[in-house]
Structure formats: structure tokens, C-alpha cells
Amino acid sequence: MSDLKKLLNANFPFASFRGEQEAVLSRVWANQDVLALMPTGMGKSLCFQFPAKVRDGLVLVISPLIALMQDQVQKAQELKISATFLSSTISREERESRQERIARGDYQLIYVTPERFRKPEFVAAIKNRRIQLLAVDEAHCISQWGHDFRPDYSRVGEFRALLGNPPTMALTATATPEVQKDILNKLSIPTAETISAGIERPNLALQVHDVYGIDEKIRNIIGLRHQTSGGAAIVYCSLIQTLKKVSSALRQLGIEHLVYHGDLSPQDRKRNLRRFSTEETPVMIATPAFGLGIDKSNVRLLVHVETPSSLESYFQEVGRAGRDGEKSYCHLLYDQEDVSIQMEFLKWSHPEPDFIRKVYQLIEDKRSQVDQDGFDFLREQMNFRNRRDFRSEAAVSILERWGCLEKSEDPFPYRCVHTPTDEQFAAEDGATILKTQNLKLLEMVRWATQEQECRMNRIYQYFGHSHEEPCGICDICQSRGEILS
Numbered sequence: 001m002s003d004l005k006k007l008l009n010a011n012f013p014f015a016s017f018r019g020e021q022e023a024v025l026s027r028v029w030a031n032q033d034v035l036a037l038m039p040t041g042m043g044k045s046l047c048f049q050f051p052a053k054v055r056d057g058l059v060l061v062i063s064p065l066i067a068l069m070q071d072q073v074q075k076a077q078e079l080k081i082s083a084t085f086l087s088s089t090i091s092r093e094e095r096e097s098r099q100e101r102i103a104r105g106d107y108q109l110i111y112v113t114p115e116r117f118r119k120p121e122f123v124a125a126i127k128n129r130r131i132q133l134l135a136v137d138e139a140h141c142i143s144q145w146g147h148d149f150r151p152d153y154s155r156v157g158e159f160r161a162l163l164g165n166p167p168t169m170a171l172t173a174t175a176t177p178e179v180q181k182d183i184l185n186k187l188s189i190p191t192a193e194t195i196s197a198g199i200e201r202p203n204l205a206l207q208v209h210d211v212y213g214i215d216e217k218i219r220n221i222i223g224l225r226h227q228t229s230g231g232a233a234i235v236y237c238s239l240i241q242t243l244k245k246v247s248s249a250l251r252q253l254g255i256e257h258l259v260y261h262g263d264l265s266p267q268d269r270k271r272n273l274r275r276f277s278t279e280e281t282p283v284m285i286a287t288p289a290f291g292l293g294i295d296k297s298n299v300r301l302l303v304h305v306e307t308p309s310s311l312e313s314y315f316q317e318v319g320r321a322g323r324d325g326e327k328s329y330c331h332l333l334y335d336q337e338d339v340s341i342q343m344e345f346l347k348w349s350h351p352e353p354d355f356i357r358k359v360y361q362l363i364e365d366k367r368s369q370v371d372q373d374g375f376d377f378l379r380e381q382m383n384f385r386n387r388r389d390f391r392s393e394a395a396v397s398i399l400e401r402w403g404c405l406e407k408s409e410d411p412f413p414y415r416c417v418h419t420p421t422d423e424q425f426a427a428e429d430g431a432t433i434l435k436t437q438n439l440k441l442l443e444m445v446r447w448a449t450q451e452q453e454c455r456m457n458r459i460y461q462y463f464g465h466s467h468e469e470p471c472g473i474c475d476i477c478q479s480r481g482e483i484l485s
């Protein structure tokens, strides 16, 4: 038996490692840097918990998923690991007390968001601790070439240097070869070994349906649930307004279902989540955030009502179906119109530098009008009439993130701090991010509209894996089979 296995048996209630856990941990044991490509649900938490419990020194996990931190800390505590998290969601007193305990060396495992490193108090508390392992979860967020770039993540390499370049583990479920390279580069761990758990999901039957408009989509959803009524179902809607339409149509037909989205109260979200976890054949209509950290093994049907913005998102989301290995059906309802809406959305999320500068100038120079009419005034001054255009809102949120604006008590609740600098525009290159995201969307559209290649194989290829044999169960393989037979 390997030493790691003995340590596992002595310290954890598990008989053996799963997937690539042992391979990853053996690199950690040798104090080597490692990039682990692990699908969600393959037990990545143990990769943090194991060194935290078994070795001396602190394991610091950087994660963007505040919603899951509480849960992860609780699970670690159940394993008798002294763990905590720091995020904007806890009270100031509590945060200060946790920071004091960090400085004293009380914890073995800490979860933080990258934003935490903006706070000098936190940096002071953590700086003199011996970090045995820095774990960067959802590491694809570091890369501007990734599908989910988070500006605060781009500085993680800097934080690593600040902590004295401790051994580092980067983890992600989905990263193209290009993004993998960028992760190693941004973290300055060029020699890190990449360990890939493999991404094969031979039990998922991927299908795409060409549809037009919400009514046809709703008819499809009802038909699909009828066909696949055993097991749980998840219906993903990107937009809350679509979700509400789908839910009300199903309600009128007496089809029982649960909903999960950002407009629900925390209590309702919790209750619906619990019902989904405990019931045998629930139908859940949700925004794509639903499913993170949920361990439901019998999702037999998964429907995308809108086209996801990248193959990364799509593959991550369908990956929540069929965790038990049984055949499961994943349907994408493809509507050309949705793609144009999405492109518009992307464009407005990344206003041009001149636009951002001008918004800042207006807030500074025309304070009284900005206070009086808020975004309406900005929109009018920036000369656009489309009411769905949210570039001003996007510009303000970028300026706030850069520290150019600060929240205040004014009617227009921001105070000017400093004009955006050239360095800031260079560090977060909106044009590059926009281009990357458009390319990702294009790749998604190409995948959905092509009729030649096995759907699953094309996804494997996208992530740098090659497969000769077609899956045999996607809509394209199926239609081929019919022609041949």
C-alpha cells in the first residue's frame, strides 16, 4: 500500500482514492506545482483537505464561488479540519476575528476570494504564515482566453509572489489547451505537471433541436419530459424572464416543478434545493448557477432552453446529468435569435476605453445632473436610445472595480476617486476579452449547427483530447445509424 493510501485510511473515512486524487496529491507531497483538470464531482475537495489535515502549515484556497465556501468549510470541519472562509458576505466583526486567528496560526485550511487580497488587513494577517499549499480553484478564471475571465483572478500570480511563491495547485474542470498554458504562465509555474482526469462522458446523449421562439421551446420541454420521465430533470434558462415564462406555462398544464434563480429569497432557494436533492424525480427550472456543488446522481434529462455562451459552459452544465453513469439525455433548444441577443449582451458588457473615460468624466463634471437622473442622464449624454443597452452600467461597475469610483451616500451612489489610468486599461483589455468571448460563442454555434461530426467527439477535440470512435448516441450518430441500417 502506498504511503498516501495509508495516510488516507488513518485520517479520512475513505477506503481508497478516487479518480486522479492520488496522482495529484503525490505531486503535492513532493512540493511540486501541479495543474489538475478534474471534472466537477470527482472529489477535488480532498485535494485541499488531505494536506491540510495531514501536514503542517496552512492550505490557502482561492475560489470565486462564495456561495459554496460555507458548505466546503462545514464539510472540512466534519472531517476535523480547522477551516474557515473570508468573503464579503460575513460581518466585519466576524471577519476581523477570523483574521486575528489566521495571524495567530489557528487554521489548517482557509477559503478566500481573490478580492480579499485588496485588503491590507488580510495581507498582513496571512503574510507571515507558512503556506504549505496554495490552491487556485476554478483556475480558468485567470485567463483572458478562458470562458469565465474574472479580472480579480488575473492578479493571483502577484498574490502568489507576495506569499513567497509557495507550492501551487491549480484546478479546473474545463480548460482548452490554450487556457491551460495561460494558467501556468499567469501563475509563474511553467514546470507544473498537468494531470488530466479525462473528460469522457460516454453515457450522455447530446442532442440539438432547431427551434424558433419561446412557444416552440415550451412545447419541446413538455414533450422531452414526457419522453424521459424517470429520474430528475434540470431545465436551464439563461434569462430569468425566460425561466418565469417556462415555469408559468408548466404550472398552467399542472406539471409539477421547482424553480431556482437569483430573484428568489434565500429561504426559497434553500427549500427548493433541498426538495431537489431529496425527491426521486423532481423537475428543476433554473439559471445555470444551479448545479454547482449539487450531488444528484440521477439527472436523466437536462434541457438548455438558451444556447450557452461557450462549449466550456455547455459541457460543464451537461456534466451535471448522469453522474451515476446511466444513460442520460441532454437537449439544446437552439434558436438563432438567442445568439444575436447574446452577442449584443457581450458587446455591452465590454464598453470601449473612450466610453469608460467619458462616463467617468460625466460623473465628475456633471454631478448635480447625475445625482438627479442617474443612468438616464448618462445614457442620454452618451447618445444612445436603446433602453436595453447597459453600457453605462457596465462602465460604472468596471470603474468601481478599478477603484476609480467608490460607493457613497449620494443620490447617484458613487464618489469619484481618480480617473482610470492607461495601466488599468492595459491590464484589463476589454477588446481582447470581447473578442475571445465572441470566438467562444461562435465555436458554440458552429458545434450546434454542424451536422457532420459526432457531437461528443467534437467537444473532446475542443479540449485537446482525441477520440476515434463516435459516441453512437448523439443526434448526429443516431441519424447516421439510421441511414446506414
Ligand SMILES: [Zn+2]
Binding pocket: 453, 454, 455, 456, 457, 470, 471, 472, 473, 474, 475, 476, 477, 478
Ligand atoms: Zn456521437
